[in-house]
Amino acid sequence: MATRPVALIAGALVAGLTLGPVAAVAWRAGVLTGLEPADWAALRFTLVQALLSAALSVAFAIPVARALARRAFPGRGVLIALLGAPFILPVIVAILGLLAVFGRAGVLNRVLEAFGLPEVSIYGLHGVVLAHVFFNLPLATRLILQGWLAIPGERFRLAATLAFTSRDVFRVLERPMLASILPGAFAVIFVICLSSFAVALTLGGGPRATTLELAIYQAVRFDFDLAHAASLALVQLGLALVAGLVALRLSGAGLGAEGMDRVVPRWDAGGTGLRLLDTLWLALVALFLLTPLGLVAARGALGVFSLPGPVWTAAAHSLAVALGSTALCIFWAIPLATRRGELLGLAGIALSPLVLGTGLFLILRAFVNPFSLALPVTGVVNALLSLPFVLRILRPEAEALQQDFSRLGGALGLSPYAWLRWVYLPRMRRPLGFSAGLCAALSMGDLGVIALFADPDRATLPLQIYRLMGAYRMDQASAAAVLLLALSLGLFWIFDRGGRANAGS
Amino acid sequence: MKKALTFAAGMMIASTAGAQTPVLTVYAPDYFTSEWGPGPSIEAGFEALCGCDLQYKPGDLLPRIMLEGDKTRADVVIGLNTDVTAKARESGLFGPHGQDLSPLTLPIEWADETFLPFNYSQTAFVYDKTRVDTAPDSFEALLAAPDDLKIVIQDPRSSISGLALVLWVKAIYGDKAESVWEQLAPKILTVTKGWSESYGLFTDGEADMVLSYTTSPAYHIIAEGDDTKVAAIFPEGHYFMVELVGKIAATDQPELADQFMEYVLSEEFQRMIPTGNWSLPAALPRSEWPEGFDTLPLPQKTLFFDEAEAATVQKEAVEEWRRALSR
Numbered sequence: 001m002a003t004r005p006v007a008l009i010a011g012a013l014v015a016g017l018t019l020g021p022v023a024a025v026a027w028r029a030g031v032l033t034g035l036e037p038a039d040w041a042a043l044r045f046t047l048v049q050a051l052l053s054a055a056l057s058v059a060f061a062i063p064v065a066r067a068l069a070r071r072a073f074p075g076r077g078v079l080i081a082l083l084g085a086p087f088i089l090p091v092i093v094a095i096l097g098l099l100a101v102f103g104r105a106g107v108l109n110r111v112l113e114a115f116g117l118p119e120v121s122i123y124g125l126h127g128v129v130l131a132h133v134f135f136n137l138p139l140a141t142r143l144i145l146q147g148w149l150a151i152p153g154e155r156f157r158l159a160a161t162l163a164f165t166s167r168d169v170f171r172v173l174e175r176p177m178l179a180s181i182l183p184g185a186f187a188v189i190f191v192i193c194l195s196s197f198a199v200a201l202t203l204g205g206g207p208r209a210t211t212l213e214l215a216i217y218q219a220v221r222f223d224f225d226l227a228h229a230a231s232l233a234l235v236q237l238g239l240a241l242v243a244g245l246v247a248l249r250l251s252g253a254g255l256g257a258e259g260m261d262r263v264v265p266r267w268d269a270g271g272t273g274l275r276l277l278d279t280l281w282l283a284l285v286a287l288f289l290l291t292p293l294g295l296v297a298a299r300g301a302l303g304v305f306s307l308p309g310p311v312w313t314a315a316a317h318s319l320a321v322a323l324g325s326t327a328l329c330i331f332w333a334i335p336l337a338t339r340r341g342e343l344l345g346l347a348g349i350a351l352s353p354l355v356l357g358t359g360l361f362l363i364l365r366a367f368v369n370p371f372s373l374a375l376p377v378t379g380v381v382n383a384l385l386s387l388p389f390v391l392r393i394l395r396p397e398a399e400a401l402q403q404d405f406s407r408l409g410g411a412l413g414l415s416p417y418a419w420l421r422w423v424y425l426p427r428m429r430r431p432l433g434f435s436a437g438l439c440a441a442l443s444m445g446d447l448g449v450i451a452l453f454a455d456p457d458r459a460t461l462p463l464q465i466y467r468l469m470g471a472y473r474m475d476q477a478s479a480a481a482v483l484l485l486a487l488s489l490g491l492f493w494i495f496d497r498g499g500r501a502n503a504g505s
Numbered sequence: 506m507k508k509a510l511t512f513a514a515g516m517m518i519a520s521t522a523g524a525q526t527p528v529l530t531v532y533a534p535d536y537f538t539s540e541w542g543p544g545p546s547i548e549a550g551f552e553a554l555c556g557c558d559l560q561y562k563p564g565d566l567l568p569r570i571m572l573e574g575d576k577t578r579a580d581v582v583i584g585l586n587t588d589v590t591a592k593a594r595e596s597g598l599f600g601p602h603g604q605d606l607s608p609l610t611l612p613i614e615w616a617d618e619t620f621l622p623f624n625y626s627q628t629a630f631v632y633d634k635t636r637v638d639t640a641p642d643s644f645e646a647l648l649a650a651p652d653d654l655k656i657v658i659q660d661p662r663s664s665i666s667g668l669a670l671v672l673w674v675k676a677i678y679g680d681k682a683e684s685v686w687e688q689l690a691p692k693i694l695t696v697t698k699g700w701s702e703s704y705g706l707f708t709d710g711e712a713d714m715v716l717s718y719t720t721s722p723a724y725h726i727i728a729e730g731d732d733t734k735v736a737a738i739f740p741e742g743h744y745f746m747v748e749l750v751g752k753i754a755a756t757d758q759p760e761l762a763d764q765f766m767e768y769v770l771s772e773e774f775q776r777m778i779p780t781g782n783w784s785l786p787a788a789l790p791r792s793e794w795p796e797g798f799d800t801l802p803l804p805q806k807t808l809f810f811d812e813a814e815a816a817t818v819q820k821e822a823v824e825e826w827r828r829a830l831s832r
Contacts, residue, residue, distance in 0.1 A: 028572070038827070041831075092701065092702055092705065095702065096705050096706070096709060099706065099709065099711050100709065103709075103711045104655065104694065104711055104712075105709070105710040105711050106711075123694065123695050197698065198697070198698040198699075198702065201660060201663075201695075201696060201697065201698055202695055202696070202697045202698070202702055202706075203695070204695075205694075205695045205696070206690075206693060206695060206696045206830045206831070207660070207696065207826070207827045207830050207831050208830070208831045210662075210827075214660070214662060214663060214698075215662075217662075217663050217698075218662040218663060220568055221565060221567070221568060221663070222567075222588065222589070222662065222663075222668075224567055224568060224571050224592055308540070310539075310540045358568065358572070361569070361572060362572060365572070365573065365576075369578070371562050371578075455563075459539070463535070464539075466535075466701065467535065467536060467539040467540075467541060467542075468541060469701035469704070469705060470535075470536040470539075470541075470542075470700070470701050471536065471539065471541035471542060471783075472704070472721075472724045472725075472728070472783065473541060474704070474705055474708050477705075
């Protein structure tokens, strides 16, 4: 149903919005420069941490998603919703939350001390990876869970009548699903970790943990060396492209599921051992993800109601931007939920936000006053940056749908509108709801490229949090972060819930 | 009908009057223009004098000015640091500030005819005296302190205060800077992108000392009634950090821009600085500083590389820092 011209326009918009800014920066610089020795060290560290972070996020997400897929328990819905939270926290708040648990003065070291055990240090490569797993494990879990829920219940029933063991179910039903989902999930997390900077530096413990993004930041803001910035940005884009291509090649064809779309009980997983295993995984991940969040929330919760007016105004701006971004992102994603579209979508998060902002500023300046566009630019950029996540969610199920129903649709001679109305929307409700929730939450969070576009009267909530911190008001910043967290989760929950209303969860 | 005409005429007069209110466009760092920065009160004070509309355009200063070149919309740029003034000067976009510099009360000589200082502070390690029993009282003592005294600093490649620290060490130790960094390395808990992350780590109790400013304790004293945060004052001297304002040479509002430059050194403006920006006024004698600032311990000796000296040592100093901390 995705008519070709629409897909082409959507694709061209993504390409234009990512390649355009790099081209503008490179053109303005006149030349590209080679990498310096320090850049090679940064490139090496960037690659190592991104590979480890993506691999561990995906590896731990598998048992967690499996447990969520085959167990029903009170609070399951809440846990799934909270899984979205680490991803949307402003970086600085998330770092302080993680350190409250794993830091020198954190909960973990207090516990170790109480047992007379030596202190453990979070700072180093392991700290960087831990933080990135904290951010991305929930995303990976949701992506994989989505895959599990897309396996038609009839197949598990059939497996039960054939007296399949848990191992047989894995081999026949689950492994093919994982093989099609994991490469894409790995790629999207790898690419997002490529442009990590503040997290990598702080938890890496010093300049050993220098990433390419830091070099770009230095080139733009301190040295105003646009040639260097554009060269580094192209290296980042190239890495993302390779990751995307490899993932595409590995992920193979879709599942071709043709079932009744209902979550049905599992007959193969009733043993006490498996039950314990699932419980253990869920408990571990809940502890790992929710303790830092809980500490962030506990610190700021009391202050929320005494936050000053400008913070609330900023919250309203952020909500407006988030809703606009969500609508834009979903319309953008529907025609792009194909193999090529997904590869293209990765470009948005692969591009350094600083280069994206600088390039957009250069381009827009030729036509309009860029300062009048602070919020619209933020909205469009947020949609662009959410696109790869949304495409990752939509594509597997959109392709399965195409495979399962296109013959029927063709036989009935359905118009594109009728297809959308009667086949696509009802069947895609769950992934669309999840996509919209994720996009809305991400757009509330810390994605802005507003350093060059800031408008004094239209600050967003994450910007106000940074301003409060910059003015020594750490307590108010914590409270504002709780407000941000609550609003993001609220949006996420509403959209996601809407999508899951008939999905038996 | 007559009423409608009168209304229309009134509207026209009002709108032409609106169009005639001159606008002074000021580029400023984001923190400066926020509700919690000094920007809003400065705007109100100046608008009361000039009969004009002062509009801030917050954001990164150097990249934006350089990207816009001679098409810049700015009339005045406030909040520049000495790290970027060389590039800003080279661009040829800035004209002379035209102000008499004799009212300046800086701890160093200032004779720049392009960039006018409006406030300053010095780098310092800040600690909580309820958590640190014996704080180092000199840079030497800091080097000799036990390794479990953990300090958090900012990266000189992404933060102006981080760069000031590297230049501070270079100014005291010169050729020995790299070995000083090696001595400091085990005490450095971590390095952050900017000042806010570091300060958050410090107030959360994660680090014992934080690289900040001599004026940081004033915030806690005045705004929170908390006198436990102290800046360690070292006899070797502290590095000077100043914020500057410059006038765009080709401004279409030259009189207003000049009036603003004059306002910057006025007593009214300077009195807004201490509690508005938590730093020291550039042209106000210490006796006039507000309570909490007047008793703040300040260094006897101020260290500073001017723009030209900094340009020759900066790259090497940052590289020494990177090498020593990467081992």
